[in-house]
Amino acid sequence: MAQPIRVTVWNEFRHEKMHEAVRQVYPDGIHEAIARPLSAQGFAVRTATLDEPRHGLTPEVLAETDVLIWWGHMAHHEVADEVVEDVVRRVWSGMGLVVLHSGHFSKVFKRLMGTSCDLKWREANDTERIWVVNPSHPVAEGLGEYIELEREEMYGEHFDVPAPDELVFVSWFTGGEVFRSGCAYRRGRGKVFYFRPGHETYPTYHHPQIQRVIANAVRWAAPGSGPVPRYGHSQPLASP
Amino acid sequence: MAQPIRVTVWNEFRHEKMHEAVRQVYPDGIHEAIARPLSAQGFAVRTATLDEPRHGLTPEVLAETDVLIWWGHMAHHEVADEVVEDVVRRVWSGMGLVVLHSGHFSKVFKRLMGTSCDLKWREANDTERIWVVNPSHPVAEGLGEYIELEREEMYGEHFDVPAPDELVFVSWFTGGEVFRSGCAYRRGRGKVFYFRPGHETYPTYHHPQIQRVIANAVRWAAPGSGPVPRYGHSQPLASP
Amino acid sequence: MAQPIRVTVWNEFRHEKMHEAVRQVYPDGIHEAIARPLSAQGFAVRTATLDEPRHGLTPEVLAETDVLIWWGHMAHHEVADEVVEDVVRRVWSGMGLVVLHSGHFSKVFKRLMGTSCDLKWREANDTERIWVVNPSHPVAEGLGEYIELEREEMYGEHFDVPAPDELVFVSWFTGGEVFRSGCAYRRGRGKVFYFRPGHETYPTYHHPQIQRVIANAVRWAAPGSGPVPRYGHSQPLASP
């Protein structure tokens, strides 16, 4: 039988400690809310948070991680550059990365995109509808035509990322904006999926369809067994 | 000085004859409303309509057309297959094609896409906001962040087209839908741009920003002077 | 346990009957050479050939096919248009399609691409090296950096297809040409993979790495459980 995919859920874990409103929604932290349904489906899940030594992302942890999930918001600047570099190099060598919501401004995502990753935002009373525009993509497995989130923070275009290799979701917001909310990228031997929803004051990660997308993204982003390219000086190939 | 780009605006031209409401908006036909601002900008414009012999698209007309604009709706099936084939082959050999609104279901567009080109639609009271998601694309020249059309027919995802080579616009509709409303493709040596708005009962083609997009799309789709590939049996290349 | 993927290997099966040289390489037909290693890996495989009633592709067979593999060359024009249309519609509704070698000129592939699908070719003494340019793509699983085929027919650029959604392989030929030899597309809910090698006079389909690519492509192209879009008239979505 195949080994389970090893997932590390990384969370900044600050809002939950500082704001009662967030703690009520995510009493054990956003990371636990994300980790639990993944564990229940048979993934081998651990968590890591900003205030642990090396943010919980030691070389050993990263070496044992097939897919890293990333949620951060208020303390992106506190993530050490050397850890960022370790994460980026693990992605290049095959680790999957699933970046959630305000993680668009994390150092790791910006580093892998090469753009500002900026966007419009608003905390108000918007409903979000996440439309599937790529129905044969693995990240859309088991979904309906759209996911409706009654209340979410708005993120609006222009989203300053490279054109995704594959665009899977586009969001609609009550206030008049759209957003490319499910974006798939390849970087080196690794895969990166950005998924928009998940503001800390809304119960988004308790939504079964959102959990489904995250699980799908983990499966899609898991490392494969494709070739490991050799780089550098190279002899001519012998002709038969 | 460069020769002007030669544009042929093709219109089905049936709604305008049959429905007083359409005639009030486009008294000379949609084709004239599209052609006039292009002529005013210096393009060399002619028009062609369904009920002309060979739908106005004789081999001579096609040979003298750099970019063909296509509006059709109720009579797609009346377009002769041989004319469709002529248009497709001209695109392959370099002619640009700008497909508007209900032209998504035209034979020429479906033939070039290889998909059903189906979508959701509704004639109601929707406002449309056409957001630019690709601000450095030539078709977005001179625009603001979005174009707002107070009333338009809704087109919604899933839009069953191949993932566009370049996605330029995404639309928002009041009723809750999104749509990839500006899609750029290359087919053979030709370029194809699909642009969503333009229902016959709304004054969309009188909107200066819509006219701007159409002019931009014509410039983008105009034939270049890239290589003309040779196909078929081929000798090995001499080694220096 | 998951059901095995149901594969139908379609072969024109004419060269093998007419040319002794081909029969020596593929005594039971190219379809059997492709089918056997797939069966051995647990796929549920059947075959179908041109000269069977409806070319072996009855509505029942297509309905029970998850992935269709297509090899054809000298008799593309004998494939009935109604069967082509059935195949295309099955792809749109989710069936995978793996098109091999001279299948680039098949009616089904040209219909799904919307281009001429033309290319350069030469039967000579070329060696082909198929380089992986997308090492994290599922179709590259288990491969080295390149596959070397000592003798193959040359196919050279320009290959007149739409820019692939994902480019997986690029081939090198002794005579000086390159070719985009592994091209992944999505059409409707279905996936299409074009894989270049497999001239009838060479033992290409007996090569373990080529067999590996075909099996990978079948797995990649197998239908998923993503949303089934509804098209046509659509009511506004209720606002919460």
Next chain:
Amino acid sequence: MAQPIRVTVWNEFRHEKMHEAVRQVYPDGIHEAIARPLSAQGFAVRTATLDEPRHGLTPEVLAETDVLIWWGHMAHHEVADEVVEDVVRRVWSGMGLVVLHSGHFSKVFKRLMGTSCDLKWREANDTERIWVVNPSHPVAEGLGEYIELEREEMYGEHFDVPAPDELVFVSWFTGGEVFRSGCAYRRGRGKVFYFRPGHETYPTYHHPQIQRVIANAVRWAAPGSGPVPRYGHSQPLASP
């Protein structure tokens, strides 16, 4: 009349000073060899080199540059991080960037790609054939089906860059390798083109077709007048 495009050709300018063999090919430096044919075609060209203050790329120079051309090789690490950041931000705000040959390993290119940008290489006796795979792309204007360079350094796949938004050229090398040698990207409001050839010991930049590609790339990468997105907090849009 339109203002000429303002081009800054940046060159490391070290090989030319240190190696007689290079000086014989490029007596005034690679930058002058690149600049001269651009000036002759009416571009407004200046040059800048590593050993000037701030590498010749002061904020003033960057502000007056529409397209920056970059050649570097042995001293990438000497380019100051703050200048790299200035260049990257100018690209995001619209400046075009044309990266040549060993510039694949420059800090600016790696920063914009988010990957290692590694590759295979060999200095030997390879001939390079640069095939056009995208004949309608503006960078292929005026070219034949391929450009042949009798002697060039080999660069081979895997080239560790994001899949290009548009792939324009693929190279063939005598020794058996292929390379995606013309890659177009959008980053923010800016455009980036990577073009492979140009080893310092070969007269590549004296080749008229190579000069043509560089001029085409400059025209393609020149800033447009598309929307300037606003980011950050955003009010809901008024409904009509």
